[in-house]
Amino acid sequence: MLAQPTDFHLDPRLSADCEFVVDLPISRLLLVNNASVPWFILVPRVDEATEMTHLAMPIQHQLLAEVNQISQLLEQLYQPQKLNIGALGNVVSQLHIHVIGRFHSDPAWPSPVWGNLPNNPYIASELPKMLDKIRQCLG
Amino acid sequence: MLAQPTDFHLDPRLSADCEFVVDLPISRLLLVNNASVPWFILVPRVDEATEMTHLAMPIQHQLLAEVNQISQLLEQLYQPQKLNIGALGNVVSQLHIHVIGRFHSDPAWPSPVWGNLPNNPYIASELPKMLDKIRQCLG
Numbered sequence: 429m430l431a432q433p434t435d436f437h438l439d440p441r442l443s444a445d446c447e448f449v450v451d452l453p454i455s456r457l458l459l460v461n462n463a464s465v466p467w468f469i470l471v472p473r474v475d476e477a478t479e480m481t482h483l484a485m486p487i488q489h490q491l492l493a494e495v496n497q498i499s500q501l502l503e504q505l506y507q508p509q510k511l512n513i514g515a516l517g518n519v520v521s522q523l524h525i526h527v528i529g530r531f532h533s534d535p536a537w538p539s540p541v542w543g544n545l546p547n548n549p550y551i552a553s554e555l556p557k558m559l560d561k562i563r564q565c566l567g
Numbered sequence: 568m569l570a571q572p573t574d575f576h577l578d579p580r581l582s583a584d585c586e587f588v589v590d591l592p593i594s595r596l597l598l599v600n601n602a603s604v605p606w607f608i609l610v611p612r613v614d615e616a617t618e619m620t621h622l623a624m625p626i627q628h629q630l631l632a633e634v635n636q637i638s639q640l641l642e643q644l645y646q647p648q649k650l651n652i653g654a655l656g657n658v659v660s661q662l663h664i665h666v667i668g669r670f671h672s673d674p675a676w677p678s679p680v681w682g683n684l685p686n687n688p689y690i691a692s693e694l695p696k697m698l699d700k701i702r703q704c705l706g
Binding site (some may be wrong): 478479480481485488489492495496499500510511512513514515516517518519521526530537538539540542543 | 617618619620624627628631634635638639649650651652653654655656657658660669676677678679681682
């Protein structure tokens, strides 16, 4: 059922915008490097995948379990007022699922974050500690 | 497992912007009345639900099955170049899942549709035939 990591190539635009967190059973978990909102991306390690609904159902169920896991982590760590969950892929076609915590006070609210957030990277020296905290919460 | 329709109240903003298509086992299926893109919305008939990941897993699995069904219907009827699937709810908090067909030539491409499409209702006299065709495809 699980894809082989050796087959997996992450789109360079995702690599450029995100920090690697961890490999879950089906997805690579990334944190978008924008401190304005807590924003995770799950990239299923399935070559050539572009649409979630084209995956076999057991893979979709595992992906949904990982979306649930990351939603719970996000709620535990950041207490957002709303979750935004979506698979768009209009710019980067490699299948990836956004799991974003939204706040009434965030710079894009109530619009979607895509295209509506200024560049706002995390302080580089604080990233390792933050990523460690996220990994600890994942167990 | 299934919610009781008698408990179900559709947010009036969804009623105002959409046409009723059919009740699936867990969701009410709506068509957004904007002819610029084929745009469906699934509203699980679960009172007070705002986050997909707060639903019990069997309900989420049924919802995922319905997202798959509507994605396939959309691909069959409209042959889009990309699907956009998302649960946002920043404006209307009642849980609803967007399933949207996107084209490189649509007025919002490659941006998300939300907030980026002009008002473009279907011709009223053509709507009943279109809705019938969609219902027929659903079997």
